[in-house]
Amino acid sequence: MTEKAIRIESKQMQDVLYKLFVKYKFTKEKAKLMANVYTESTLMGVNSHGINRLPLFIEYVENGLVKIDAEAEKVETFGSIERWDGNHGPGIVNATKCTNRAIELAKLHGMGMVALRNTNHWMRGGTYGRQAADANCISILFTNTKPNMPPWGGKDSRIGNNPLVISIPREQGHVVLDMSISQFAFGKINDYKLKGEKLPYPGGWDNNNELSNDPEKILSNERGLPIGYWKGSALSIILDMLATLLSAGDSTYKIGLKEFETGISQVYLCIYPEVFNDKALQQKLINEIIDYTHNVEPMRFGDKTYYPGEQSSKIRAKNLKEGMLVHSGVWQKIMVLSA
Template sequence: MNTRVEARVAESEWSSLGNQAFRALGLPPEAAADVVKVLVLADLFGLSTHGLSRVESYGERLRSGGINASANITTVNITPGIRMVDGDNGTGPLVGMHALRAAQSAAKACGIGVAFARGSNHFGPVSPYAYLAAQEGFASIIGSNATTTIAPWGGSDARLGNSPLGFGIPNPDGKPFLLDMAMSVVARAKIRNALRDGQSIPSTWATDGNGNPTTSPAEALNGFLLPIGGHKGYGLALMVDLFAGVLSNAAYLTHVKSWVDAPDEPQNLGHFFILIDTRQLGAAAWLSQRMTDFAAILHDSPAVDDSQPVIVPGEIELTRMAEQHTNGIKVDPNVLRMLRGFSVMQD
């Protein structure tokens, strides 16, 4: 049974604690600020498994040298619309923010721009990047490859990662649409949380080591995640890895190192950021009117269950963010104690 009690922390304090933690782990101030921006947005969206709780796993790899705290991230302009970012084995969200800015620069110049990143690590969820892009008027398609946790369709061992893929569409006068999904039915972090809390899992989430569906989180962590939509999810995961790993000249499939099994070795993850400058498509009022109408058509569909009205992608996360801006971020007390421990270390 889950008996954890959540605490509430003001957004400014949560960000300050995150910055202190990453600076204590060796990141320069500007780099720490980039990392914290992504992870705090994840917490604001309610994605706590990918928020500042990641200080623990990132910190282990930073201390062991598996992640380069002093990464010299470089960007090369391949063409006016294509950027190549070398993350120098830096912290994933830091590399992700460099790639996001590179793609924005390319899209401003050409209307559409893409940045490929290599030499990176786990970069958090996609939605914070898509949100930041949307705030600047960019539509986005963003993805990353990942450590192998999914078997090929019909295969019996892990050969591809649970690669996240996301989309964002800005709304100049309202909430952007944000779709952020991994290629498995659930993220591996949810299975770890179920194990920690002593809970079983649905049999549709994962298999055991022999490829049989299981309700045991322990067996699932020793087995494989199940892809969304069966063979279709498998195909999508491959395409994300082709864009993120192959085209970026990063590692791909089984060439990606596991941050769990080899925390002291570089992962060489790859990411891609495809951005469209919607301001070059038409006036803000034009897009706002169309986005508002688009959402209204969906919202106006009579709900099967009145307590669960129709929503659009990103609506839940953006509502959570607005509530937590006002009332403070819901955090795990154990994570709060961990972060405050870094503050004590700096005193």
């Protein structure tokens, strides 16, 4: 715990955030949902896409970029595939609604997909992967973003860090991959900046076109490093293409023409594995893979390997018991906003 961090209990955070959202004229239902999602993300240890992003969200609300009363609505349907328009409503509310609809379609058809346009930041994408897994569905979810990485070999940012979520339901704990296509999400880079720390690995380019682990230098020009270098660059472009064409929404290019990151495009694909009627076998196969990777000899004594989502579940349990570490400056801003 650093000097600038304080511990906040989950109920306290939920109560404060609920009060804040109601103050800003959200319905009680939406206020409760958003307060829960922001708190859950922080419980998982993802402050960058939880409590730390809240002041920016309120700024978007105040600027009219997030439409408080807007509802996502279906605009086209093709059996198990649907297009929806988010009407620039809150990203968390839209994402929850579209995940639920993709789950419904999957349970009806075996597979269901909702492509969403004109929405806002969904905060922590893993929220919706767990939502699908809790409903016994596999999910593949992704979103485009504003341009914040150079395409490989380029100087200026023209591609997004386009987060990708893949989840698999598991009785002993869901498998949830939640990653941006940049080496570090920009919210995570800001986390290191708030702590006054360097990144453990290079995360982007500085103004001299050199790779850097200095959060200040990377944030000043928003030129993140793609995962896998040229491979991550290609994956970002493909995800942007899929989100854009399936939703008939805005691409990273179009989003980048705006002053603020809004009107983004997302895809929610769910698969209902119980159609195969061999659930016990499925769980056995997943555990076989997990056991095989868990049992590898570590390079360094005391290290351990984890499956996607395992560490965040442990962090959540710890934070429920001890309280969540929150940057005091961020919490002070929220208390002022909610007063």
